[in-house]
Amino acid sequence: MNFFDLFVLLLVVAVGLLAAYFIRGTRVLPATGGTPIEVTYKVEISNVSEQVRDSAKAGVAVRDGVRKSMLGEITEVSASPAFQMKADMETGEVKRAEIEGRYNVTVTCKAQGQLRDGRVVINEYTMGVGTQVALQSAGISGVGYCVALDYVETEQ
Numbered sequence: 183m184n185f186f187d188l189f190v191l192l193l194v195v196a197v198g199l200l201a202a203y204f205i206r207g208t209r210v211l212p213a214t215g216g217t218p219i220e221v222t223y224k225v226e227i228s229n230v231s232e233q234v235r236d237s238a239k240a241g242v243a244v245r246d247g248v249r250k251s252m253l254g255e256i257t258e259v260s261a262s263p264a265f266q267m268k269a270d271m272e273t274g275e276v277k278r279a280e281i282e283g284r285y286n287v288t289v290t291c292k293a294q295g296q297l298r299d300g301r302v303v304i305n306e307y308t309m310g311v312g313t314q315v316a317l318q319s320a321g322i323s324g325v326g327y328c329v330a331l332d333y334v335e336t337e338q
Contacts, residue, residue, distance in 0.1 A: 208250025216296035219333040221254070221304060225315045226288045227326035228264060235261045235285040238322035244291050247316030247323060251305040258317060261285045288329070289317060295333070300334055 227234075238259040245252050264284035269276050295304040302309045309315075313328045 197326040212233050216298035217297050217336055218336045219297050219302065220336050221293045221295045221302055221309065221331065221333045222257070222290065223293075223309055223328050223332070224288050224290045224330040225317050225326045226286055226329045227317065227322070227324035228286045229284050230264075230287055230324060232283060232285065234322060234324065237257065238287060238289055238319065240317045244289070244317055244319040246307055247325075249307065251273035251307050252293075253304050253307060253309075253315075253317070254291045256289055256321075257258065258294050259322075260288045260290075262288075287324075287326075288323070289322065289326075294336070297333065297335070302331060 183249055190214045238256060240256050240258055242256050243252065244254055244256055262285065264286050265278050266280045266281055267276050269280045293304045295302055295309070297303075309328060309331060311328050311331050314325065317323070
């Protein structure tokens with residue numbers, strides 16, 4: 183075995199260890215313990231059709247579309263027109279333009295969870311502002327981002 187082979191072998195091992203750390207290491211939280219909380223969070227799903235905009239309803243259970251863990255219940259749904267940035271070729275100015283027939287839907291949900299090591303956990307799903315969420319319910323299914331999160335400690 184020459185120096186180059188040894189270098190490649192060490193590089194492969196290092197990449198494997200880093201991948202294991204990022205895949206498993208960032209989600210490792212204590213499975214028990216933690217403070218019981220009631221969580222209210224908002225997920226914004228961008229650029230959806232009018233049909234999808236009108237299909238989400240309050241009072242419906244919602245879950246993670248990937249792991250299928252329950253993430254609470256929808257309490258409110260709001261929509262706003264979707265926008266994109268467009269350049270005006272004559273002036274060279276970039277303007278915000280509404281996309282006709284497309285909407286950004288904000289789904290507000292409430293769930294029971296736990297506060298573990300400063301993180302909000304709902305049925306083993308770590309939730310925080312900026313977290314990508316694959317939201318799924320009887321009325322709506324889409325991928326968005328958590329844009330707001332609040333919680334209140336509850337009694338055990």
